[in-house]
Structure formats: structure tokens, C-alpha cells
Amino acid sequence: MKQKIIIISFLIISASEAKTQSTIGLGFGYSNNHLNTNISNRTFTKNKNGSGFGSELIFSHSYSRKINFETGITFLQKNYSFNRTGSYTGISEDFKNSYLQLPLIVQFKFFDKQKIQLFFDAGFFFSYWASAKVNGITPDILNSSDNLENNGRVTQYLQLTRYAEKYQFNKIRDSRLEMGWLGGITTSYYFNKKYALFISGKFYQSFDDQQKQYMINQVPKFNQTVFISMGCLLNLSANPQ
Amino acid sequence: MIKPLKYFFVFAFTGMNFFLSCNKIPTFPTNNNPKSFSEVFDEYWNGMNRNYLYWDIDTTNWDHIYNTYKPIFSQLDLNNADDVKKSVGYFKEMTCGLTDAHYYISFTRHEIADSSIYPAYDKKKNNSDFHDPFPYWRVDSNYLDKNYQLGFDNTNSINGDPLTVLYGTIQNKILYFYCNNFSLSKSYHASSTNDIQPILKSFFNNLNNLPANIHGLIIDVRSNYGGNLSDLNFLVGKLISKPLHFGYTQYKSGNGRLDYTPWIKAIIDPGTDSKEITIPIIVLADNASASLSEAIVMAIDALPNGTFIGETTFGATGPLTDFNAFNDGSFVVPDFLNVQTSSGKFKYLNGRIYEGKGFPPDIFIPFNKGALQNDKDFQLEKAINLIH
Numbered sequence: 013m014k015q016k017i018i019i020i021s022f023l024i025i026s027a028s029e030a031k032t033q034s035t036i037g038l039g040f041g042y043s044n045n046h047l048n049t050n051i052s053n054r055t056f057t058k059n060k061n062g063s064g065f066g067s068e069l070i071f072s073h074s075y076s077r078k079i080n081f082e083t084g085i086t087f088l089q090k091n092y093s094f095n096r097t098g099s100y101t102g103i104s105e106d107f108k109n110s111y112l113q114l115p116l117i118v119q120f121k122f123f124d125k126q127k128i129q130l131f132f133d134a135g136f137f138f139s140y141w142a143s144a145k146v147n148g149i150t151p152d153i154l155n156s157s158d159n160l161e162n163n164g165r166v167t168q169y170l171q172l173t174r175y176a177e178k179y180q181f182n183k184i185r186d187s188r189l190e191m192g193w194l195g196g197i198t199t200s201y202y203f204n205k206k207y208a209l210f211i212s213g214k215f216y217q218s219f220d221d222q223q224k225q226y227m228i229n230q231v232p233k234f235n236q237t238v239f240i241s242m243g244c245l246l247n248l249s250a251n252p253q
Numbered sequence: 254m255i256k257p258l259k260y261f262f263v264f265a266f267t268g269m270n271f272f273l274s275c276n277k278i279p280t281f282p283t284n285n286n287p288k289s290f291s292e293v294f295d296e297y298w299n300g301m302n303r304n305y306l307y308w309d310i311d312t313t314n315w316d317h318i319y320n321t322y323k324p325i326f327s328q329l330d331l332n333n334a335d336d337v338k339k340s341v342g343y344f345k346e347m348t349c350g351l352t353d354a355h356y357y358i359s360f361t362r363h364e365i366a367d368s369s370i371y372p373a374y375d376k377k378k379n380n381s382d383f384h385d386p387f388p389y390w391r392v393d394s395n396y397l398d399k400n401y402q403l404g405f406d407n408t409n410s411i412n413g414d415p416l417t418v419l420y421g422t423i424q425n426k427i428l429y430f431y432c433n434n435f436s437l438s439k440s441y442h443a444s445s446t447n448d449i450q451p452i453l454k455s456f457f458n459n460l461n462n463l464p465a466n467i468h469g470l471i472i473d474v475r476s477n478y479g480g481n482l483s484d485l486n487f488l489v490g491k492l493i494s495k496p497l498h499f500g501y502t503q504y505k506s507g508n509g510r511l512d513y514t515p516w517i518k519a520i521i522d523p524g525t526d527s528k529e530i531t532i533p534i535i536v537l538a539d540n541a542s543a544s545l546s547e548a549i550v551m552a553i554d555a556l557p558n559g560t561f562i563g564e565t566t567f568g569a570t571g572p573l574t575d576f577n578a579f580n581d582g583s584f585v586v587p588d589f590l591n592v593q594t595s596s597g598k599f600k601y602l603n604g605r606i607y608e609g610k611g612f613p614p615d616i617f618i619p620f621n622k623g624a625l626q627n628d629k630d631f632q633l634e635k636a637i638n639l640i641h
Contacts, residue, residue: 050281154500155519168482228316229279
């Protein structure tokens with residue numbers, strides 16, 4: 013917690029000392045999340061990345077000709093699923109997690125020619141696990157039937173059933189605040205001094221377990237998210253020319 | 254570079270390295286054959302931690318068990334027969350408070366292969382009203398009209414007792430069906446002929462073409478330990494013409510102690526060509542009726558014309574199946590023990606979980622061994638009177 017306060021303080025102080033241009037922007041894009049955990053003990057089960065979407069409201073402040081500070085509010089889906097394999101193919105559980113995220117980014121400009129700018133992005137993010145849905149297909153253990161096979165054996169078949177529900181957060185289990193680092197590349201194309209389009213690719217790595225520490229020998233779960241977005245930027249301190 | 258920015262980068266990359274180094278995912282030990290008691294304990298404790306279903310309602314503090322018993326097991330020698338025998342007592346202590354009434358440990362280690370642990374039975378046998386299973390069919394055949402059918406199937410037995418089915422009418426007004434375990438579908442579908450098949454065909458034919466003189470149906474699952482899950486659809490499916498929602502099931506969805514799927518509706522599908530039975534249906538059960546018997550009792554009780562007479566059931570309501578189906582429930586500590594535990598939790602329609610407690614009857618009539626020994630079955634008589 014102390015570390016989080018120090019980082020925020022640094023950025024606020026740094027931003028207040030800057031006296032150059034400010035930009036706002038809006039972006040939308042595709043997210044792909046991996047839940048980094050260990051399920052090797054779970055038989056016939058594959059941990060599959062989840063696709064989703066995100067949108068971001070960007071506030072950027074140029075600190076110098078090479079350096080920008082960027083923050084904003086990001087809505088980001090961090091989805092994942094567990095899919096059964098082998099003779100259990102067809103059984104799955106999909107988690108659709110919605111996060112509200114505050115990124116604190118330093119952008120280093122390494123290319124600036126003919127209206128095109130390229131930046132390296134690095135920083136931290138803080139996010140709040142706002143809501144989640146869980147969809148699944150599972151065997152219904154109490155809905156099964158026997159069938160006489162050609163070899164004379166009786167085989168039991170479990171019917172599959174679907175569910176789709178709002179995820180019920182558990183105060184003991186779920187850690188809804190997440191912090192992590194991010195890195196990425198952003199490119200922007202300036203039509204004029206006021207308007208620009210951007211495309212950005214960022215990788216978010218959570219430091220925090222998705223669960224509270226509530227038991228001995230807990231297997232942690234960390235979100236690792238790629239977010240590719242595009243959108244427009246508006247320079248607040250310039251007139252279009 | 255401007256000073257605050259320089260600090261930021263230094264802080265950011267130091268922090269990144271620090272957190273990355275913390276961001277490690279542990280691997281699971283692959284102790285196929287534990288070499289020490291410490292490894293036996295770890296395999297068992299972690300197996301329970303990940304696979305046991307009732308951690309959200311269980312009163313056993315599993316972390317406390319770890320802190321208390323890990324040092325004790327570390328002191329034991331796996332090659333010392335006395336220590337191996339002593340360990341059974343520790344397993345008994347660790348599991349005595351567990352909710353799961355299916356929970357059962359059998360030991361595969363040769364020194365203790367004759368030992369087992371059954372916490373639910375140990376708890377219940379001390380209750381004054383608890384009784385051993387009783388072969389009701391011996392008494393109840395006296396209540397049936399002369400043309401009753403009694404069949405045995407030795408290929409489907411539980412605890413050495415063959416599948417026993419008794420079917421007939423009572424005073425030509427009531428259909429009566431009894432079975433001592435649930436392997437009905439298996440017997441019915443068996444490629445070889447057996448006593449059970451004609452009885453079931455006769456029973457199902459009568460259900461499909463209910464004679465006008467029949468005013469009620471009694472299904473007797475007293476002292477029935479349960480059996481194959483498919484018998485739920487197979488039997489109750491014959492009583493309904495549309496899907497019956499009678500409760501909810503829940504499974505583990507991850508390695509966390511509290512990782513669960515949502516509660517999923519438990520539905521019984523009607524059998525092919527089955528007709529809705531609208532006459533009163535009474536299910537008889539006692540405190541030795543367990544597992545699938547309890548599911549049958551709850552399903553019939555969920556019917557608008559269903560009534561449960563007898564005693565509170567055993568309380569092993571969570572279904573059992575192969576570990577691979579749900580990645581939870583029963584597991585093995587190689588070369589030492591097998592744990593049988595529920596694969597799913599069951600919650601009845603009213604939102605209550607009866608695991609470990611038992612499902613209470615609508616009309617309580619206690620077990621009366623003295624009366625039964627004199628061919629008097631008060632529970633069955635109550636059911637007959639209720640239908641009349």
C-alpha cells in the first residue's frame with residue numbers, strides 16, 4: 013500500500029511541475045487475458061486465454077519533447093476459461109471479468125517524423141474488479157442414464173447442462189483490488205496540431221493475486237492482459253492548422 | 254533527466270523486478286509414492302484442501318489442522334509399523350468433524366489395511382434413535398396381495414446383500430415398490446436375464462397404464478444405501494411427464510478451497526412415454542437411507558402429490574462419481590489411503606443443505622424393531638392409512 017501511495021505522489025508532483033501540452037483521447041480495443049496459475053493437477057483441463065474488449069479515456073500531458081505522462085480511466089475485460097479435453101471435451105467454464113483501471117504511464121518518444129510519433133510506454137496500473145459473469149457447461153450429475161453397449165456392458169452417461177450467472181464475489185476469497193506494471197508501444201498520427209489517431213498495444217501484468225491470502229498452500233492467480241486499442245486524441249492546447 | 258522522473262524510472266524498474274520475483278506460481282509436488290510421513294500428510298492435506306466440497310460450510314478449520322498435525326506427522330517414521338498404526342488415530346482426529354456424510358477413508362498400506370474411518374457413521378451411531386439397516390421386505394411382503402413379486406440380483410449387491418426388489422399391490426388399491434439398493438437401471442439393462450427385469454417391466458407397465466382401482470403409490474427406500482445415479486432418472490422419471498426441478502448442485506471450479514461453480518439446477522427428465530402420476534405418492538425412508546435414496550426422497554417430496562413418511566435420512570446427500578468428471582471429490586494418497594468424498598454438493602429446493610443432518614420426514618414415524626419382529630410395520634401402515 014505504501015508503495016502505491018509513493019508512486020501516485022511521484023506522478024502528481026511530476027505532472028504539476030510540467031508546463032506543456034495536454035491531450036485527451038478516447039480509445040476502444042481488443043483484450044486478451046491469461047490467468048497465470050497452476051491447474052496441472054486438474055485432469056483433462058486446459059487453461060485458455062479469454063478474448064474481450066476494452067475502452068479507455070486518456071489524459072496525456074507532455075513533460076518535455078520526449079516524455080509524456082499519461083493516465084486515464086480504462087474499462088478492461090480480463091477473461092479466461094477452463095476447457096476440458098479428451099473424453100470431457102465440451103465441458104467448459106468461462107469467466108468474463110470487468111475491471112476499471114487507472115494506468116500511470118510514462119511515454120518515451122523514440123520516433124517523430126512526418127506527423128507520425130512512436131512511444132515506448134511503461135508504468136503501473138491500479139484496477140478494481142468491478143463485476144464478473146461465469147458461463148459454463150458441466151455434466152449434470154443427477155441427470156444421467158444407462159445404456160447397454162454392444163459389448164454387453166452398461167455405460168452411464170451424464171447429461172450436460174449450461175449455466176450463465178453473475179459471479180458472486182466472496183469477501184474471504186476474492187481480492188478485488190489489483191496492482192501491476194504495464195509496458196507497450198503507442199503510435200499516433202497527427203492530422204494537424206489538434207487532432208490525431210492512435211494505435212496502442214499494452215501488456216498488463218498484475219502483481220496481486222486475484223484471491224486474498226485465505227489459506228495455507230494457496231495457488232495464486234495473476235492476470236496477464238494484452239490490450240490493443242485505437243482511437244483519437246485531441247490536443248487541448250493547440251488550434252488545428 | 255529531470256530529477257523526479259529519474260526517481261520514477263528507478264522506482265518503477267526496481268519495483269517491477271521485485272514484484273516479478275514475487276509473482277511465482279508454485280508447482281505441485283509429484284509424490285507418486287510418498288517417502289515419508291511428512292509427504293503422506295502433505296498429499297492428504299492438499300488433496301483435501303483442493304478436492305473436498307464443503308469447506309464453505311464445514312466447521313473444521315483446515316489451516317489449524319495443518320499447523321497442528323504437520324509437526325506430528327513429521328515426527329512419525331513411515332517404516333515403523335507402530336507409527337503407521339498410530340497415524341490412523343491422527344487421521345480420525347483430523348476428520349471427526351467433517352460435514353460430508355459420504356466421507357470415508359480406507360487404508361491401502363498393508364499394516365493398516367483392515368482400518369477405515371467413517372466420521373458420519375461414528376457420529377450417528379451414538380444417537381439414541383440410530384439403528385442398523387433393516388430388511389423391511391421380509392415383513393412387508395405380508396402386507397402385499399398374494400400375487401406380489403420378489404426378486405434378487407446377485408450381480409448387483411451392496412455390502413454382500415443382493416439387489417432385492419419387492420413389488421405388488423396392497424388391498425388392490427395401492428402400488429408398493431421396495432428396493433434395497435439402486436442398481437435398478439443396471440439390472441434392467443443387463444444383457445443377461447435376471448429376476449429384476451420382469452418385476453420392473455410389470456411395475457413400469459402399471460405406472461404407464463394405471464388401473465382405475467389404484468389410489469396411491471408407495472415407494473420404499475428404507476435402509477437403502479443408494480447406488481447408481483442413473484436410477485434417479487430411471488425411477489423418478491417414470492412418475493413425471495415434464496422435467497422436475499428438485500434442487501441444485503454445486504462443484505469445485507478451481508484449486509482454491511472456496512472455488513465453486515454457481516449452484517446449478519438439478520433436473521430429473523421424464524422417461525420416454527412416461528405419464529404424470531397424479532395419485533398420492535408416499536416415499537418411506539429411515540435413518541439408514543443414504544445417498545441416492547435421499548435424492549429419491551427429496552425428488553418425490555418435491556412433487557405436489559409427494560409425501561415423505563419415516564425418519565430423518567442419513568444425510569449423505571452429495572452425489573459421488575469419478576474424480577475426473579469434476580476434478581473434485583474422491584482422491585488417493587498412493588500406497589497409503591483412499592479418500593471417498595462427495596463430487597458435488599446438493600441443496601434442496603428450499604435452499605437448505607441437508608448434508609450431515611439428513612432430510613426430515615413430513616410425517617415422523619420412528620423405527621420400531623420390536624413391532625417389526627412381530628411383522629408389524631407402523632411406517633408402512635401410516636402410509637396405507639394416509640392413502641385410504
